[in-house]
Amino acid sequence: MTNPIYIDLTTDYAFKRIFASEVNKDLLLHFINEVFRGKKKIVDLAYNKNEYVGDAEDLGTVILDLSCTADDGSKVILEVQTSQQLNFKQRMLYYGGKLIADQAPKGNRRGWNYGITAVYVIVLMEGFVFSTATESTAVFQDICLCNSDTGTIFYEDLHFIFIQLLNFTKGSDKLESDLDRWLYIIKNMPLMDSPPAYLQQPLFGKLFDVARYSKLNMEERAMYDISLKRKWDQEAVRQYQEQQLEEAITRGLQQGLEQGLEQGLEKGLEQGLEQGLQQGLEKGLQQGIAKGLEEGSEAKSYAVVKKMIDRNEWSDEMIAELVEVTVDYVREVREQRNK
Structure with missing residues (x-):
């Protein structure tokens, strides 16, 4: 099998290599701001740890794909999910809750007075969509706490943004925004031989440059290949289950x-x-x-x-x-x- 020109950004290794690197922080910042779609704007961010140890030994450790803090103090989790798993929504809810709970100080909690900052959980869903009819066709599912009777937002600083890549079907001639361009690249980059003319902005030029397979050394290629095989295996299992x-x-x-x-x-x-x-x-x-x-x-x-x-x-x-x-x-x- 010939080597690809570009790595697949929906694999665990490639995603973290591109977005969890300090030198590529501008890429992450631009992508997150596009996902917010004008509802919020982050000027800068700092990477956080991605392992959160439980308060008790039997609670285990939560390992996130990527976690960061914005300049306004809000917390952002970015996850890539390539297969449907048991209690998927509950797991994302737990991740968000973990970042809320970890804001509590160890000492003077009375002085803290539950002054929690906003938490955003962004999930890229590749290869599957939600199963219910009302959720399965949209590209975006932007979830927050609201009154179930009136629809009035109860608390808007806990958001879950699910991006169903299977439902993003725009062709190259239909891309209207940078968010469209991001999603198109994420879905199609492994199939490209070079950056197309309609994606020649400097930021996307950098993305194509750092995502070149030839940039990986032997050890990195081995790690990427393992990550890619894991994704293929998950896809094979999904297709078998559907059949x-x-x-x-x-x-x-x-x-x-x-x-x-x-x-x-x-x-x-x-x-x-x-x-x-x-x-x-x-x-x-x-x-x-x-x-x-x-x-x-x-x-x-x-x-x-x-x-x-x-x-x-x-x-x-x-x-x-x-x-x-x-x-x-x-x-x-x-x-x-x-x-």
């Missing part, structure tokens, strides 16, 4: 149809063919879907609903009844699918 889910759903639906037809024909002899077929199909589909979900450990109602919509054989009301979700949810999935 298993697809097969399980298809198998469950097929078995449900077959069983439903059989039951419907039997019942039709007693109650009328049309009514019997309908009841049998519904019962068979319910059993088939249950079996499909059982076999596909990663199956979600969203995936089942989308699959049934794709088959274009059932009404929204029937899908809702069979999968045990609301009709509004089915319509929401259909709307997201048609975008």
